[in-house]
Amino acid sequence: MKPGLRHLVSIDDLSLAEILALFEAARGFAGDLRGWAHLCPGLISASLFYEPSTRTRLSFESAMLRLGGGVLTAAEMKSSSASKGESLADTVRVVGGGYADVIVLRHASEGAARLASEYSPVPVINAGDGSHEHPTQTLCDLYTLWLERGRIEGLNVVLSGDLRYSRTIHSFVYALARFGANIVCVPQPGFELPPYVVQRLSEEFGVEPVRADATRLGDLAQASDAVYLTPQKPHQLSLFTDATNLAAAALPLERVDALYMTRPQTERHGGTEGNAEAYPKLGKRQMASESLRDAVVMHPLPRRDEISSDMDEDPRSIYFKQASRGVPIRMAILAHMLGRIELSAPPQALDMRFYPVRLGPNPCVNPSCISRTESRHVTPLFKLASRLPVRAHCGYCSHEILAPLVGCTTTHHFHERDAPAVRRIRPDHLVFLRDGAEAAHLGFRSGSRSAPVG
């Protein structure tokens, strides 16, 4: 990655202060959408879309045009350069080499934007990478909450629908957790938040999941258990001191601030949509629940029928307003990435260190991770979540690395990942090993005094 270059790959790339500063900028742009064409004349954004999209692409392109910039569009990347066998790394090196001043990337593989950011000579903005993240949608959603509710901290936000495959939801829960909002999950059964997301919420953001009293949500939650995710860090607003007290857990559901619906991501289900009948649906009847009386209803769109059209005129329905905020927030993101506005905000504080996998096969087990779908120009990366036991995530797709053994490239010893000795291995010396045979093949010997593993 070029030093000093800004990218927006994950919502983690922005500090809370930067996010709030972007909101202020967006609010300024929204005041007169057509009054900012002097900001980016002569600059060009390139939309590289390997998956079809209209909404996201058009809102980025509208934002760039409203800033006075030019737009290059490749809406069908899959059928053009990619069909000639070009790697993503090569594509961004070319497009970023004078064609465009910023790249907006959508891709079917998780981690694609991270990979692109490592090679691109210009800023890369993640416009959705597989089921992984969609940070600009998240900024649009948070911005809407912030405008409608005046704050994000302490809000009670219900997320409903397909929480498993929706990248929008994943970026969104991380950010809600960082801001100290309370999150209630009402998924379609079988489409709960993925374990790696829950684990990250717990390990990095101190969020504890507890079972909440779903009956308070009335018809909406009929088929589901609700899971309540509450921040536990002392400096955050903590509503629950006793997480086992379900009666207490039910408390915040008395007043839901926002209800966020999402569509079934059937294009990622591989044919198994689960029980479509059990998909949570929202209409006047569901919204009659007392706890939803003041809740704003949000949806990243497109919707199918999970929100019935009888809700469109309801004043609580703000999903079209939410969509319209995609333009000013993306104007703020583009102007920031291109260095045309300065955010008076401290830089990122999250631990963003990635380590390369130096030996052995790629330890990531996610078949749609870019580290596995791209055969060239990819060095597997990992991020360390804990040192004892060793717990790590793929640096591209964020899925957990499940190898039971780890080795040290200096001592050439290997250990089970919860052996006390692993604490002494420096992160940049770590390698992940599937079993003793693989370890032996790569020249490692057991570092434990007991019988060799494997």
Add this chain to the structure above:
Amino acid sequence: MKPGLRHLVSIDDLSLAEILALFEAARGFAGDLRGWAHLCPGLISASLFYEPSTRTRLSFESAMLRLGGGVLTAAEMKSSSASKGESLADTVRVVGGGYADVIVLRHASEGAARLASEYSPVPVINAGDGSHEHPTQTLCDLYTLWLERGRIEGLNVVLSGDLRYSRTIHSFVYALARFGANIVCVPQPGFELPPYVVQRLSEEFGVEPVRADATRLGDLAQASDAVYLTPQKPHQLSLFTDATNLAAAALPLERVDALYMTRPQTERHGGTEGNAEAYPKLGKRQMASESLRDAVVMHPLPRRDEISSDMDEDPRSIYFKQASRGVPIRMAILAHMLGRIELSAPPQALDMRFYPVRLGPNPCVNPSCISRTESRHVTPLFKLASRLPVRAHCGYCSHEILAPLVGCTTTHHFHERDAPAVRRIRPDHLVFLRDGAEAAHLGFRSGSRSAPVG
């Protein structure tokens, strides 16, 4: 529909005076295509194309760029948002909500632009809806006639080719009839003007079809009967006092002012192209007919081989000039819709009232009407052509509503549609009923004193 918002869904949306004012504006733009970039800076048009098109899309986008505006392009809508199951109503609400300042829509379903105009927060321009209408092509065609002939009233215009599926032809004949031109139809056998078009011409524009002497057109009309449509209203130029007098009918064919060819719309034929051999063809031989001596030859393009290339250098061939006029006329339309030019012309005079269908199933029988292809966010509409007998057209696709019974939502009586009692039903209380069983099911009882119907 938002009050005060201009749309261009049908050529009917413009009065004759407005059309002429648009021609004056277009002529001004055409004088220096590159001199008008100050008119729309900061404004954005969005091309939402659910059917492929190059010509129409590029001419709109060229017009917007020449006005100094920006352009968003979604040339393959079918494969993007629509594939995620989004309704047209939602799409236009989003795209019109800050992304774009005007929407240019092409869609395979008849009535799609009408539906879009009901939901869009910004002006919608119909760039072709199924086999229904294509008003901006019609404006281009009329503009060309007006420039070449100095007027439209009283011109003798021959239309030839596939008159059944060509939306271009449908918008064009309505406008020719309103302007008081004489229309001669020389269709491919089996591809005559659809009955609902002829009916509307007769009911709304007072045009009477008579059989004309096709032999006057020589080789062109060899395989066809020619149908001559003549305006009968007193204030219009009426060439025929006795419509049964075929000898008289032959008179105007002595001097044809314009010959308008159209290609076979095979993509809408569903595999049955009719007898391709019998398709009217135009070449030097056909144009040798005395009555065509001064006729300009027009074609909306693309052509296949219905006009042979030996005509390209003939001074009567103006189809490429006609195509080039698409840019200035669309500049005029866009500038007008966006409120950047004022037409000194009185507003629309045609009856444009639409009534919602309040009860029962959708009475439209056209399977490619948007009211039937879109399952959500569509309330069937109708337009009343006559009150006794009740004759109505679908408010989207203009096809006739064929239900034999009508009911009143106040009295809950139903009647045959030619019963005198129907005259007392207020249009906004009308419902359409297929038969007595359906009527009974919906709670209606027979309003006639005779035996109950059905």
Add this chain to the structure above:
Amino acid sequence: MKPGLRHLVSIDDLSLAEILALFEAARGFAGDLRGWAHLCPGLISASLFYEPSTRTRLSFESAMLRLGGGVLTAAEMKSSSASKGESLADTVRVVGGGYADVIVLRHASEGAARLASEYSPVPVINAGDGSHEHPTQTLCDLYTLWLERGRIEGLNVVLSGDLRYSRTIHSFVYALARFGANIVCVPQPGFELPPYVVQRLSEEFGVEPVRADATRLGDLAQASDAVYLTPQKPHQLSLFTDATNLAAAALPLERVDALYMTRPQTERHGGTEGNAEAYPKLGKRQMASESLRDAVVMHPLPRRDEISSDMDEDPRSIYFKQASRGVPIRMAILAHMLGRIELSAPPQALDMRFYPVRLGPNPCVNPSCISRTESRHVTPLFKLASRLPVRAHCGYCSHEILAPLVGCTTTHHFHERDAPAVRRIRPDHLVFLRDGAEAAHLGFRSGSRSAPVG
């Protein structure tokens, strides 16, 4: 073709002086890519792409935007107008008739850009026509050589990979030959330069192919024979006086100035990719060869794995720099075509006369030539390479015309093409005849005194 209109169909359309003047202009643009938006405001380019492409299309569109112009994009022409059966000639007449001020055309058929230039009212730029030519890529490549080496004349350039189907290579070798560079071919076996290219190099540019000592290129040329193309004209730098002296032929391989790799054009191989194992590959090992020590490594991109990624950081690898030069060189081309910069250079000196085929069937035997894939609006053309024996090339695709007999439209005699009498036939009276039967059918009789042919 409209008189006075500039087109860029072939690299031959530019004189060497014009090419060098374009390089000077490009270098000026490259100094500040964002400082030239005042050159083309109000002007519009249209990208008409009948084959998918990202790189070429985006670099043209970036160039036009950086010049302050507007861009119309039709990235999927095959699926839009063409699907309605429109001819290329009609499409360019329409798009060039007010929509756009310059047309950038990519097409799968050889000669498509030549055909377009005959009908277009605005300049046409060939962005790749089948396996034929890709002159703007060639300008980019030459520009890169010129910048890196300070000159082109006398450089030793190795071309490697698929030399048969790569249009980039074809335009490039013609230009290298004209500039007097020495060319060494190291093709994948079976994918050598096509005979018509070699013939043209010899006939028009006085280049002689000799077998070179491939072993000097080490691992790179392992599987191949190398063919060395050396200019023989007195005014050009000639390294070899005795072409049969292979020891001498080996001399220039001591110092290769540039190594140009190209990918296998599998989309044009029709399923037979040859032996992929034998495809020349470039990596650190191959580049260790002494003769390649100072060679810059170029590639038109996209690459597959013919250049391994371990070369990406090697200072000799300039393929990404080369790609980035596509924008300033295309800015220079567009500004020149649009008349916004003046090149102080004499006009084209090459013989560019084309003659129409006046009688009989199309003599071009190339099945992917536009003269055969387009059924309408195409008159076959030829270019004369020699008068005795008659040797001619298709005016569209440049393939040799193989007819054994030629006739004269004035005398109605026919001859074998090497008969002395053919020298008396004026080029514009020439017709090509397959055999005596065809000649007789077209009304020709044998012009020889000996027994009739055929």
